[in-house]
Amino acid sequence: MPAIAVDGLTKSYGQTLALDDLSFRVEEGEVFGFLGPNGAGKSTTINVLLDFVRPTAGQVEVLGFDAQTRSREIRSRTGVLPEGYQTYERLTARQHLEFAMESKGVEDDPERLLERVDLVDALDKKAGGYSKGMAQRLMLAMALVGEPELLILDEPSTGLDPNGAREMREIVRQENERGATVFFSSHIMEQVEAVCDRVGILRDGEMVAVDSVEGLRDSVSEGTTLRVTVDRIDDEVLQAVRSLPDVSNAAVEDEQPPTLVVQVEGSKTAVLGELENRGVEVHDFSTAKASLDDVFRSYTTEVQAR
Amino acid sequence: MSSETGTGTGGSDRSAPGSSIHPESVRAVAKKDFQDSVRSWMFWGLSIFFFTLLVALTGVVSYFGEDLAAQDVTTEVLVVFVSEITRLVLPLIALILGWKAIAGERESGSIKILLSLPHSRKDVLLGKLIGRSAVLSLSLIVGFVLAAIIVAALLGSFDIVDYLGLLAMSILYGVAYTSIAVSLSSLTRSTTIAGAAMVGVFVLFYIVWNAITSALRLLMDRGTISGESYTVETNEGPVELERLPDWAFFIESIDPGYAYNNALSIVTGAAESDLDVQLEAVMFNGDIPFYLQDWFGFLILLFWIVVPIAVALYRFDQVDL
Numbered sequence: 001m002p003a004i005a006v007d008g009l010t011k012s013y014g015q016t017l018a019l020d021d022l023s024f025r026v027e028e029g030e031v032f033g034f035l036g037p038n039g040a041g042k043s044t045t046i047n048v049l050l051d052f053v054r055p056t057a058g059q060v061e062v063l064g065f066d067a068q069t070r071s072r073e074i075r076s077r078t079g080v081l082p083e084g085y086q087t088y089e090r091l092t093a094r095q096h097l098e099f100a101m102e103s104k105g106v107e108d109d110p111e112r113l114l115e116r117v118d119l120v121d122a123l124d125k126k127a128g129g130y131s132k133g134m135a136q137r138l139m140l141a142m143a144l145v146g147e148p149e150l151l152i153l154d155e156p157s158t159g160l161d162p163n164g165a166r167e168m169r170e171i172v173r174q175e176n177e178r179g180a181t182v183f184f185s186s187h188i189m190e191q192v193e194a195v196c197d198r199v200g201i202l203r204d205g206e207m208v209a210v211d212s213v214e215g216l217r218d219s220v221s222e223g224t225t226l227r228v229t230v231d232r233i234d235d236e237v238l239q240a241v242r243s244l245p246d247v248s249n250a251a252v253e254d255e256q257p258p259t260l261v262v263q264v265e266g267s268k269t270a271v272l273g274e275l276e277n278r279g280v281e282v283h284d285f286s287t288a289k290a291s292l293d294d295v296f297r298s299y300t301t302e303v304q305a306r
Numbered sequence: 307m308s309s310e311t312g313t314g315t316g317g318s319d320r321s322a323p324g325s326s327i328h329p330e331s332v333r334a335v336a337k338k339d340f341q342d343s344v345r346s347w348m349f350w351g352l353s354i355f356f357f358t359l360l361v362a363l364t365g366v367v368s369y370f371g372e373d374l375a376a377q378d379v380t381t382e383v384l385v386v387f388v389s390e391i392t393r394l395v396l397p398l399i400a401l402i403l404g405w406k407a408i409a410g411e412r413e414s415g416s417i418k419i420l421l422s423l424p425h426s427r428k429d430v431l432l433g434k435l436i437g438r439s440a441v442l443s444l445s446l447i448v449g450f451v452l453a454a455i456i457v458a459a460l461l462g463s464f465d466i467v468d469y470l471g472l473l474a475m476s477i478l479y480g481v482a483y484t485s486i487a488v489s490l491s492s493l494t495r496s497t498t499i500a501g502a503a504m505v506g507v508f509v510l511f512y513i514v515w516n517a518i519t520s521a522l523r524l525l526m527d528r529g530t531i532s533g534e535s536y537t538v539e540t541n542e543g544p545v546e547l548e549r550l551p552d553w554a555f556f557i558e559s560i561d562p563g564y565a566y567n568n569a570l571s572i573v574t575g576a577a578e579s580d581l582d583v584q585l586e587a588v589m590f591n592g593d594i595p596f597y598l599q600d601w602f603g604f605l606i607l608l609f610w611i612v613v614p615i616a617v618a619l620y621r622f623d624q625v626d627l
Contacts, residue, residue, distance in 0.1 A: 013626075047626075047627070050421070050422060051421075052418065052421060052626070052627045053626035053627065054624075054626060071325070071426075072325070072326070072328075072424045072425075072426055073424075075421075075422060075423060075424040075425075076424035080418075080422035080423075082415070082418035082419065082422050083418075084415040084418065085415045085416055085418045085419050086414040086415050086416040087416065087419070088338070088342045088416060088419070089342075090341065090342045090345065091338070091341060091342050095338075095341065096419075099334065099337075099338045099423075100423055102334045102337075103331065103334050103335075103423035103424060103425060104423060104424060105330070139419070142419070143422075
């Protein structure tokens with residue numbers, strides 16, 4: 001049974017189509033990164049999972065329960081870090097956590113939870129005085145109450161400094177090791193890259209790619225970027241490099257010193273060999289794997305570029 | 307409060323998108339709301355206000371009321387005085403306490419915290435109603451209980467039944483307006499619109515409702531609508547008079563404030579003056595219609611508690627947050 005099964009989900013707000021026939025699955029026990037630029041429909045999807053909004057069409061099941069009719073069962077087994085929330089300013093961190101425990105009918109230790117998110121100093125301080133980062137830590141602690149089967153985290157690193165974001169990823173890893181499925185959305189690649197088993201990329205309400213991090217890297221044509229500094233470049237050399245079978249693209253990046261940027265899918269030595277054959281002297285070269293950021297950009301900007 | 311008491315856990319109600327009600331959830335939400343919705347000074351402020359109101363009016367009654375004391379009606383007079391003021395003030399307090407109950411949480415997004423936890427939307431609405439009602443009711447109780455000692459000491463005779471009756475009906479009246487406020491608050495995502503709705507309610511029952519009666523009387527005098535005639539025996543013989551038709555009285559009786567006064571006379575003999583009762587008896591030839599009787603006022607108060615929240619329970623389940 002998948003932890004999340006979305007089939008043909010469509011949601012429109014009047015004339016605006018927020019989600020267009022979206023389908024994907026999140027398997028039990030995996031960390032799934034739900035990626036997309038702002039406004040792609042990530043929060044709308046999460047709002048449907050939690051029954052905050054009702055789908056226009058389509059079927060959504062979470063932990064085997066229908067998201068509309070069995071929402072209470074879903075939410076009693078799920079820890080949620082929502083987006084665009086506000087904490088209760090007159091309640092302390094302890095009271096927030098006690099409320100979550102009471103609501104879920106579970107026992108947990110507020111102090112231990114706050115230690116995990118590094119907020120234990122604010123245990124008895126009212127949330128009205130919290131910074132955005134502190135509020136985010138508190139919400140993460142609330143999501144962890146009662147060891148839920150599924151964690152749904154909507155832009156969890158919002159308001160966190162790099163250190164906080166790293167701690168958050170560490171908690172995601174720990175929870176996953178405990179056995180929880182984690183579904184989290186982000187518009188920042190590196191958040192996802194570091195912890196996710198699989199990544200789904202959403203653009204304009206449609207899933208444009210779902211794969212492992214490695215798989216996504218491989219799927220983009222610019223598998224490896226080769227940057228070569230040479231003594232001279234002419235059109236003839238450029239054409240020769242471009243015509244190599246493994247090269248998808250080659251361009252002159254710089255004239256002083258002459259630098260060639262080549263997108264290679266297979267052997268890099270073929271490129272260097274071809275250059276030598278033509279009497280071009282290679283001064284220096286470097287390779288770089290396509291970062292997930294490049295992948296993300298290629299998926300989310302492709303259409304506009306065309 | 308609502309007739310629906312679905313248990314939720316076992317039921318697979320795939321056909322009905324409506325949510326169920328869990329008493330445990332309602333309690334958790336109500337408790338949270340009680341802790342969060344009011345600053346403590348507001349609660350004590352309200353308590354002190356009710357306390358002061360009772361003590362001050364008791365002072366007035368006992369100062370001017372030697373005759374009243376002789377007639378043993380001081381508590382009744384106090385109830386009349388207090389209810390004249392609470393009739394106006396309780397709606398204001400309830401509307402102010404309730405207007406942001408749901409709209410405020412939707413606007414700020416904190417409702418996402420509530421509904422990320424396993425509460426249904428119905429739990430949230432009922433919990434909010436109970437939480438806000440508790441603030442008003444408990445401050446009334448605190449004020450009344452603290453004042454009781456002083457009131458009893460100042461008034462020559464202290465009728466505990468009248469006093470508690472006033473407290474009970476005031477709570478009911480306050481809860482009715484809280485229900486109206488919380489329900490209206492759930493219909494919108496904007497606190498501005500919710501606030502306007504609260505003003506609208508106040509204007510409706512304090513200006514429009516009174517204006518309706520005046521307007522009908524005017525229309526009757528001009529002959530546009532026909533009144534009912536009745537005779538009054540006077541010293542110069544019987545006089546033919548005209549009163550508004552029955553339905554006009556019915557409309558008047560729906561006003562929660564009117565119902566509050568009416569229902570007060572169930573528990574105390576005070577709220578309606580004997581003159582009013584006699585007048586009504588004459589107007590209706592001794593056959594006072596049900597909607598002008600005391601128990602009907604009680605029902606109207608219950609109506610104003612149940613109906614708004616029932617509509618809101620249904621509506622709030624349908625919307626996107």
